[in-house]
Amino acid sequence: MRYWIILYIMLVNLLLSRHSKRHAAVMAASTTSTTSTTASATTGEYVSSLARLLQKRELSSKAALSAATNTLRQKYAPTSTSTLRHNSRAFVRPSFFHSSAVTASSSTPTKDTSTSFDFDYFVIGAGSGGIASARRAATYGAKVAVAEKARLGGTCVNVGCVPKKVMWNAASIAEVLHDMKHYGFSSSDKVTFDWPQLKSNRDKYIARLNGIYDRNLEASGVTKVVGAASLVGKNTVQITNPENGTTVTHTAKHILIATGGVPVFPNGDGIQEHCISSDGFFDLEELPRKAAVVGAGYIAVELAGVLQALGTETHLVVRKEGALRGFDDLLKSTLDEEMQRQGIEIHRNTNGMEKVELNPDGTKKVYLKNGEVLDGLDTVLVAPGRKPNVESLNLEQVGVQQKKGGYVEVNEYCETSVEGIYALGDVIGEIELTPTAIAAGRRLSDRLFLGVEGAKINYELVPTVVFSHPPIGTIGLTEEEAIKKFGQEHIKVYRSKFANLYYGAWQVEPDDKPKSAMKLVCAGKEEKVVGLHVIGMGADEMLQGTCLYAFDIVSSLSINLVLTTI
Numbered sequence: 001m002r003y004w005i006i007l008y009i010m011l012v013n014l015l016l017s018r019h020s021k022r023h024a025a026v027m028a029a030s031t032t033s034t035t036s037t038t039a040s041a042t043t044g045e046y047v048s049s050l051a052r053l054l055q056k057r058e059l060s061s062k063a064a065l066s067a068a069t070n071t072l073r074q075k076y077a078p079t080s081t082s083t084l085r086h087n088s089r090a091f092v093r094p095s096f097f098h099s100s101a102v103t104a105s106s107s108t109p110t111k112d113t114s115t116s117f118d119f120d121y122f123v124i125g126a127g128s129g130g131i132a133s134a135r136r137a138a139t140y141g142a143k144v145a146v147a148e149k150a151r152l153g154g155t156c157v158n159v160g161c162v163p164k165k166v167m168w169n170a171a172s173i174a175e176v177l178h179d180m181k182h183y184g185f186s187s188s189d190k191v192t193f194d195w196p197q198l199k200s201n202r203d204k205y206i207a208r209l210n211g212i213y214d215r216n217l218e219a220s221g222v223t224k225v226v227g228a229a230s231l232v233g234k235n236t237v238q239i240t241n242p243e244n245g246t247t248v249t250h251t252a253k254h255i256l257i258a259t260g261g262v263p264v265f266p267n268g269d270g271i272q273e274h275c276i277s278s279d280g281f282f283d284l285e286e287l288p289r290k291a292a293v294v295g296a297g298y299i300a301v302e303l304a305g306v307l308q309a310l311g312t313e314t315h316l317v318v319r320k321e322g323a324l325r326g327f328d329d330l331l332k333s334t335l336d337e338e339m340q341r342q343g344i345e346i347h348r349n350t351n352g353m354e355k356v357e358l359n360p361d362g363t364k365k366v367y368l369k370n371g372e373v374l375d376g377l378d379t380v381l382v383a384p385g386r387k388p389n390v391e392s393l394n395l396e397q398v399g400v401q402q403k404k405g406g407y408v409e410v411n412e413y414c415e416t417s418v419e420g421i422y423a424l425g426d427v428i429g430e431i432e433l434t435p436t437a438i439a440a441g442r443r444l445s446d447r448l449f450l451g452v453e454g455a456k457i458n459y460e461l462v463p464t465v466v467f468s469h470p471p472i473g474t475i476g477l478t479e480e481e482a483i484k485k486f487g488q489e490h491i492k493v494y495r496s497k498f499a500n501l502y503y504g505a506w507q508v509e510p511d512d513k514p515k516s517a518m519k520l521v522c523a524g525k526e527e528k529v530v531g532l533h534v535i536g537m538g539a540d541e542m543l544q545g546t547c548l549y550a551f552d553i554v555s556s557l558s559i560n561l562v563l564t565t566i
């Protein structure tokens with residue numbers, strides 16, 4: 001079934017791309033801002049061909065098919081209120097057809113003489129959300145620019161998901177080497193690990209991705225502006241060149257703030273000087289011999305797991321009782337047991353760090369607020385959280401309101417307090433993940449440049465994976481949240497805890513085998529699933545599959561959810 005859904009999504013993409021292209025072409029031919037009925041007919045034509053194609057492949061769920069068709073009709077039929085101006089040079093096919101993208105951008109923006117603005121859309125930040133939104137807008141024919149002050153791709157590509165996953169893969173290989181003796185393989189002690197080689201390969205991969213992002217922006221017709229952008233007015237941005245300090249200003253009808261977040265360092269003597277953040281983790285030239293990871297969030301447990309698996313003596317320092325506050329108890333307790341089984345020493349109820357000193361031999365000494373002292377550390381990695389990257393944006397001056405923690409305040413449509421200025425992704429402090437930033441960015445462009453009224457994302461049910469060891473997959477309410485919401489008497493919980501068959505042949509005590517655990521939280525008489533929590537080998541892929549499957553079988557509304565994340 002999963003394959004049908006993937007095939008189905010690909011077909012929808014194919015048809016939408018054709019539709020967008022035709023739709024854009026129709027609008028480009030027209031000098032007015034309104035759309036013509038030809039475009040509507042085109043939509044209907046493609047929706048029908050979608051139906052025909054899917055039926056030919058005997059898609060079993062008719063309800064899914066009709067829901068998809070309706071969704072397409074409602075979402076992508078052009079509205080007569082669209083006010084988009086078009087420039088034909090930016091007509092490209094959507095991102096899923098990189099290879100056949102056709103148009104190149106100019107590196108210096110050309111003034112659109114038909115309007116008083118340089119651009120229809122100026123995006124600040126070429127990270128997950130910014131790039132996705134910019135390219136989607138360009139697909140619809142908007143004249144788009146993106147300003148980036150660092151490397152293209154943002155946090156995820158350069159110091160987040162991507163290098164993290166490479167390191168997680170390395171750690172997983174180390175675990176398999178450790179396990180191989182149970183399967184009759186020997187000589188694992190002859191295998192050596194070369195951190196600098198891994199780092200070099202990883203860095204090359206990321207450099208390649210930076211290049212791909214660059215080419216994709218160009219192919220989409222998006223103008224790239226190098227430098228740090230700040231707002232100087234409702235429709236004006238100023239970009240400072242990082243090399244020579246010169247500035248340039250651009251005007252745009254719509255401005256998007258997609259500047260992401262940066263790691264936070266706790267206060268305390270020597271902490272800023274002698275500790276590294278998750279960004280610094282990816283700069284490490286050597287595998288640390290002994291390290292402390294300070295933090296209780298997903299980044300802390302992920303990086304602690306990597307270090308321990310690769311051979312570092314790892315200490316995890318948490319302020320309270322354990323890591324992953326806010327996650328379901330079953331996940332927290334199972335991961336806690338597994339981290340200890342792997343040899344990670346967890347320092348609990350420390351209330352955080354007091355100060356850090358540098359020893360004469362270059363190692364560090366960490367004083368914790370509960371009186372504990374950790375000494376002889378090569379690396380102290382702090383990951384207490386992140387803050388929005390807004391410092392140089394001049395938000396106050398233009399009247400963009402911020403909320404607690406400095407995050408940009410937006411409504412459900414990513415609109416800030418200033419008309420024409422939008423924000424999304426980590427900078428708004430909702431769910432700080434790449435797919436949510438991407439989806440929000442695309443929905444915003446769907447709304448602004450294709451006229452899809454009501455296009456927005458829903459932050460309520462976001463499947464999430466933690467690349468701990470073992471991984472975690474989770475969606476929906478924790479048991480505690482469900483009880484609070486529905487009342488204890490309306491909640492039924494299904495639990496399972498077992499050793500994966502992978503560990504079956506291990507000649508160790510059953511209690512010493514790593515565990516998988518699952519929980520389904522159900523509400524009401526019908527036992528509607530309101531939370532699903534998995535930890536164990538394969539939990540990452542399992543959650544993905546389960547969500548797709550659930551979306552397919554539960555109702556036609558679920559298929560809409562799948563569509564709205566494309």
Ligand SMILES: Cc1cc2nc3c(=O)[nH]c(=O)nc-3n(C[C@H](O)[C@H](O)[C@H](O)COP(=O)(O)OP(=O)(O)OC[C@H]3O[C@@H](n4cnc5c(N)ncnc54)[C@H](O)[C@@H]3O)c2cc1C
Nearest residue numbers: 125127128129149154155160229259260425426432433434
């Ligand atoms: C260690 C780590 C692991 C992670 N793992 C995952 C994961 O597995 N899965 C997942 O979904 N998410 C993960 N994330 C989170 C994910 O990286 C972010 O949620 C995502 O990158 C947010 O996208 P964004 O577009 O909001 O911002 P970003 O991707 O951070 O992009 C913002 C961009 O704006 C630029 N910028 C900032 N200010 C300016 C300015 N004034 N002018 C010009 N440019 C500017 C920045 O240089 C940056 O390139 C991880 C994060 C970290 C730190």
